[in-house]
Amino acid sequence: MRREMWKGNEAIAEAAVRAGVEAYFGYPITPQNEVLEYLSHRMPELGRAFVQAESEPAAINMVYGAACTGARVMTSSSSPGISLMQEGLSYIAGTEVPMVLVNVMRGGPGLGNIAPSQGDYNQICKGGGHGDYHPIVLAPASIQEAVDLMPVAFELAHKYLNICTILIDGSIGQMMEPVLLPGMQPVVRKEYDWAVSGAKGRKRHFLSSIYLDVPTEEKVNLRILGRWREAQANEIRFKEYYLEDADFIVIGFGTAGRIALSAVRTARALGIKVGLFRPISVNPFPYKRVEELVKQTSSMLVVEMNTGQMLKDVQASVRNRIPVRFYGRLGGVMPFPDEFVNEIQEMIKNPGKPEDDSADLWYLRMMAR
């Protein structure tokens, strides 16, 4: 097995193919067009289903239909398109059928731009569509990590009968890196006792998210919650760098986490005892681990490409016991490692107080530039 140069979007598409995805339904939107384009020839080549839908709502409803058969199915989009899919995603969650979603985040809100951002964290991690549901969300920081997480995404979606979202941004989608792709897994359509396939020889199955009987709807919500609680207990993923003797910890996910790694290495070379905590499952969020880290560090720096969304999850674990500093870049602006190094140095010089409003102080600093 040799490493090959792959573009992020295409590697993710191929990884899905190798994980046995049976159907892809999507719509063009930059910066993830290559996922659609790649699969437009790869899927028919393998006799699998591909449709370029007329729109994102159409695409997600095609996914919904295919998911009801128990097949491995996915779609991909970017921020504005993901917004369009939210109704369909809520239906999929309410019907309790599995699917994989890839969101290649771009600058926003609205039409925004096609540059990388992390502005959809809240939307993706806290539901996004209406109602009580919690998609499993994985945030890789490199193409290899995204490729490795793709089969995991399908496993988790099918194990928990849930949406599993791969959350990346335009930089990961567009960059090219050496990647080791896994071998081809066969397409296996599991026999589910709820799937629709034609009721020959069995009692018929009915799939819907409609529950007019209100106590029944409550039971369904509790059932969905029960599976989510299981995922919360079992599907925490993160990566730690240089934490053993760290006095300060930087926390970032995805591309921000990757840039932070460069910054942390630079800071270490300058003699600063700083480490990096990079959540990979951003939903369920590794609250417990962050809490543990509070005990062994004097302050934390949260870095994101948004106005402080994952920050709130970190703060929920920290609960004002140590100072938390925040640094964010917005609208498609990608931070450079030296900006983070600066922030680390500032954090050491002016540690701040545990009760500081991190986002507020960052905003004032941003406006003062």
Add this chain to the structure above:
Amino acid sequence: MTVTIVHPENMVYTRPEGFTDTPTHYCPGCTHGTAHRLVAEVLQEMNILDKTIGVAPVGCAVFAYNYFDIDFVQAAHGRAPAMATGIKRVLPESVVLSYQGDGDLASIGMAETVHAAARGENITIIFINNAIYGMTGGQMAPTTLPGMKTTSSPNGRDVETQGYPIRVSEMLATLDGAGYIVRRSLHDPKNIRLAKKAIRVAFETQVHGLGFSMVELLSTCNTGWGVTPLQSLAWLEEHMIPAFPLGDFKIAPAVAALKI
């Protein structure tokens, strides 16, 4: 010699008033520019530039607002007719223009398009049909021809799995709310002149409150089609006109009676 010719009195044509100074981002030879020019000329000749509000789509023409010196808004992909409806209903005296490509109008926006026409919304849609998605890199469009290679139909549009192109003008003409639905082309001087006339009638339809008006303009995309600008004109004539016949699909009697 030239000194005597180049004289304000002799000026026969210049850049339309309705244009800003901004050079367009469109590819060299892209007939989006031609369509823009015709719209600007018509609005200037009708003296309604300062009453016109444009709605920009998502697609190559997303930046249309940079090129027309009129009020403009930016719609989400496919939703321009809905935005145009919102504007026209609160500002009935304004002239509302929706300028859309084939993805915007006939794919994601198909419902908005149909319903604006069904409601007889007094807006004017300029529909740029170049059978491809330009801005996002050349994917298949609802008007892509069978067998046509695009980045999402790399082996040619396979009608078995990817269906057939949609003739939007013919479809919309079945709706009672439609006042003026025609298809023209931008591939040669004669057809450009006919296109301009049609655009004029479309705006007159709106100004006289005679219902929904749309001019479908067969256009080139030399980059998406993988040919030179000049080759794209020939490609349009050879391939698109047979699939999308030029003509008048709906002209309400009141529109036909207009003296323009």
Add this chain to the structure above:
Amino acid sequence: MPARGWIEVNDQYCKGCELCITACPPKVLELDSEKLTSKGYHPTHIFKDGCTGCAICALVCPDAAITVYREVTKAPAPVAAGGD
């Protein structure tokens, strides 16, 4: 005697797409290989006698880069291209 005309091509807008060159009936246009616009295109220009000021070049130009002049002989000239 045919009308005499002249065109001015604005370098800011011309993208050297050549649509005007093909459309020009007396074929007096070509790309100026000696000139580059700020965007790196060779703009079009008149390279020989014979321009009649018909304005067909301006009619096909996607970039509204062309201003057309036609020498007034007897009747006044029309004011916009394509309008007839």
